[in-house]
Amino acid sequence: MKNKIIKWGIIGPGKIANKFAADLATVKDAELVAVASRSQDKANEFSKKFNVKKAYDSYFKLAQDDDLDAVYIATPHSFHKEHTILCLQNNKAVLCEKPFAMNLEEVSKMISVAKEQNVLLMEGLWTNFLPHYRYVLELIKKEKFGKLLELKADFGFMTPFDESSRLFKKEVGGGSLLDIGIYPIFTALSTLGLPEKINAKATFFENGADSECHMTFNYKNAKASLKSTFLKETPTEAIFTFEKSIVKINTRFHEPTTVSVFLDDKEEIIDFNYKTIGFSFEIEHFNQLLREGKKQSDIMTFDFSKTLIKTLDEVRNSIGLIYQS
16 A cells, blocks of 8 residues: 555535645546536536546536545535445545535534444545644643743635625525635634633624634633734734733745744745645645555544534534524
């Protein structure tokens, strides 16, 4: 299995899937061999663009393809559970784009099926695998600059409201919280752990999808101030205040970027010299798990995915956000 070529399929050939496919082409011993869409035309278009051998007009047909080792699921949030379970039950390892699903109940069911089928499953939260983020996690773990006292993380961009867009469709999980608020929340959980108390407030579009969400995570000896918004451009940075230094993951902290370390009135900028869009790191990790016969990631664990969705559920309940159409 050491040099086995991992053969991939993609369900949902949208914007994120295009980026994923582009990076998959850079990964050694991996091949994209199939794509599925509800539209044959869209599947054909994607297939032609990325030189994919098979283009299906049915997710079921792709799930049944015996040539595949793994499937990347990039459909809207509300379909993640259904499509993940379809693939797992057809013995396909699944990398499901974040958020894993709509709520803890759905995530728990997906994990349960993966265990029953004895098949690898992982949430595709790519930030957790990016070198700059792993670097900051290591600083925190080793307490290089002392204890972490405060985190400020935001993610925001201005986009005109469009009821037909997935971003705003509440019935498929649209709104700022699940789509981009997950990144600041993930950052708090992965660096400070579970908070003792969460305070949250939000504003909403006319259709009930959240337009902006402000969250404060209170810890015994620390605090995290988090924000997601579709109403304006924000720095989209993660700023960590330690006892002896300030460390900032620079703009668009959730994707490949640089890290600034402020110490003794000096700024050191660390460049990680990224050569890909950034999805390659989680793909390589997932491929290695498959080759080693593992059924769960040691980085993006089931327990962490459950904690993440449980926290999203708590914020959602706090702001009165209900996703049912």
